[in-house]
Amino acid sequence: MLDGPCIIDFNLDDTPSSMVAFLSRISPILRDMDAGLPVLTELDLRRCKFLGPSAVSLIASIHRHASMRGQAWKVQMPEGPAKLLAFCEFSGLGSLLHGTAAPPSEHPDSETAPLFFIQGPPAGEAERLVRLVARHTELSENNAEYLRIGFNEIVQNVADHGRSPVGCVACARFVASRGQVVVAIVDRGVGIPTKLRSSHPEIPTAAEAMRRVLMGGWSSKSRPNNAGQGISNLAQFSRMLRGGLWIISESAWITTRDGEPLRAGEPRGWRFAGTAVFFTLGVAEPLRPSVP
Amino acid sequence: MLIEVSTIYDPTQPVETIGMAVANRIVDALQSVPQDESVRVSLAGVRGAGSSFYNVMLRGVEKWVGMQALETRVRFEFDLKPQEFVFGQSLRALRAERRSSGSRS
Numbered sequence: 001m002l003d004g005p006c007i008i009d010f011n012l013d014d015t016p017s018s019m020v021a022f023l024s025r026i027s028p029i030l031r032d033m034d035a036g037l038p039v040l041t042e043l044d045l046r047r048c049k050f051l052g053p054s055a056v057s058l059i060a061s062i063h064r065h066a067s068m069r070g071q072a073w074k075v076q077m078p079e080g081p082a083k084l085l086a087f088c089e090f091s092g093l094g095s096l097l098h099g100t101a102a103p104p105s106e107h108p109d110s111e112t113a114p115l116f117f118i119q120g121p122p123a124g125e126a127e128r129l130v131r132l133v134a135r136h137t138e139l140s141e142n143n144a145e146y147l148r149i150g151f152n153e154i155v156q157n158v159a160d161h162g163r164s165p166v167g168c169v170a171c172a173r174f175v176a177s178r179g180q181v182v183v184a185i186v187d188r189g190v191g192i193p194t195k196l197r198s199s200h201p202e203i204p205t206a207a208e209a210m211r212r213v214l215m216g217g218w219s220s221k222s223r224p225n226n227a228g229q230g231i232s233n234l235a236q237f238s239r240m241l242r243g244g245l246w247i248i249s250e251s252a253w254i255t256t257r258d259g260e261p262l263r264a265g266e267p268r269g270w271r272f273a274g275t276a277v278f279f280t281l282g283v284a285e286p287l288r289p290s291v292p
Numbered sequence: 293m294l295i296e297v298s299t300i301y302d303p304t305q306p307v308e309t310i311g312m313a314v315a316n317r318i319v320d321a322l323q324s325v326p327q328d329e330s331v332r333v334s335l336a337g338v339r340g341a342g343s344s345f346y347n348v349m350l351r352g353v354e355k356w357v358g359m360q361a362l363e364t365r366v367r368f369e370f371d372l373k374p375q376e377f378v379f380g381q382s383l384r385a386l387r388a389e390r391r392s393s394g395s396r397s
Contacts, residue, residue, distance in 0.1 A: 121306055149341070152342045233381055
């Protein structure tokens with residue numbers, strides 16, 4: 001445990017680099033958790049000026065897991081700007097951490113699908129994302145279905161392989177300027193490298209396990225419905241809809257470009273027990289500045 | 293014969309249950325029509341079905357009638373591109389699995 005808090009003095013903007021930096025910075029908290037300490041190192045977000053669904057889902061998953069294990073944890077929330085304060089409220093992060101009233105989940109102006117928790121396989125929760133986008137733009141039947149299936153593939157994977165004590169923690173945001181929906185799904189169960197390498201011990205590294213999962217056809221076949229297609233299907237959706245996909249699992253991370261693995265790594269100094277999947281799908285036309 | 297999967301599909305049910313229910317319906321249909329006739333399976337209106345559903349359904353049919361009958365006597369129809377894409381990936385995975393283990397059809 002550190003003497004002082006983990007201070008986040010940079011923006012958590014849903015990019016792989018910011019999330020990897022975030023996990024590196026909060027490594028003392030992750031270590032406290034793994035060691036079973038009763039009180040975790042404090043997280044200080046007051047200097048952070050931007051938070052996205054990825055950070056919110058990660059923080060919420062840690063918080064819920066710690067609560068379930070009886071571990072106390074204090075989080076200092078951001079102090080501004082106003083847009084970030086609104087996001088903290090409408091994403092449900094404030095109410096989760098401080099026990100305040102939950103935000104309205106379907107406010108007509110809200111660009112956020114607040115945090116939600118799924119235990120077990122998908123059972124229609126993807127409709128929240130469809131309704132989120134449909135509140136702001138015309139959503140085609142095809143794009144709505146890419147969104148539903150992509151979300152369900154990840155939640156099904158967690159149900160089949162993850163044994164996550166917190167289930168899935170999900171949050172999403174529609175970014176009208178880009179016409180993209182940003183979706184984060186985090187679990188605290190068995191990670192992809194451990195699970196895949198348990199049935200394919202020839203896979204040399206955690207990063208290589210991540211690469212194979214993205215390519216498709218690699219599965220631990222925990223259940224009869226498994227064929228190793230889920231994550232690669234989502235990667236292809238992100239290619240079709242000018243989006244992206246990146247995943248952190250245990251000590252490895254991977255990003256994609258055009259649906260193919262782009263970069264992968266195994267940074268030293270931190271390990272996230274679980275898997276965090278972040279994806280964007282361009283489900284609507286980006287807004288263009290009007291020409292006078 | 294036409295099977296409308298949307299009348300069976302329930303997204304709140306486990307994929308194993310619903311995939312096998314559809315597979316059983318297809319197998320029953322194949323056994324009730326002459327050998328030279330096919331069965332149409334419409335996925336129109338089915339929403340949110342991922343690869344797990346198609347994997348269970350395809351394997352359930354293939355187990356009872358074989359790969360050849362699955363590919364020649366069952367005609368799947370879709371109303372959305374994502375359905376067709378995910379179905380195609382699952383069928384491709386099944387074909388690859390059977391090639392590597394020796395076809396039983």
